[in-house]
Amino acid sequence: MPAHEFTLEDLKRILREGAGADEGVDLDGDILDTDFGSLGYESLALLETGGRIEREFGITLDDETLTDAATPRSLLEAVNALLVPAEVG
Template sequence: MASGEFTVKDLRRILHEAAGEGDGAAVDTNTMDTDFIELGYESLALLETGGRIEREFGIQLDDETLFDSTTPRALIDAVNAQLTVQEVS
């Protein structure tokens, strides 16, 4: 299980593992506020991404949180919020 902060680098790696290296656009600091759909990531890729994040970081992301996080920045913030709750518990 990973610990600490969830970063754009973590998200990029996990998205590529979940969706495949050739699928979707690069997620980086320039695309943090671009919708995942515009980046080429559809709901199945995001579900797989959410599952991988949960396993690797030891958190729970409900479907509502996952699908309300429509941009990389929003998903990173949601994951980090869960990590903060986990650290406090």
């Protein structure tokens, strides 16, 4: 089981490491509900981001998860749903 949840700080770090940051976008602002396209991250950058998340957190993201996650909040929720073990009982 992973040591911690996938946080917004994790996502921002991975985005910067994998695809950099658009000069006109402040990733430190309120970006949870901002579309990735508006943040300067298109599909190729998100695929790279997904690969980095998979390697770092030991999960597998399907293509639909990445294409359906239009905002940082939706990607965080999708990744964390995979990190939380199923309830027993």
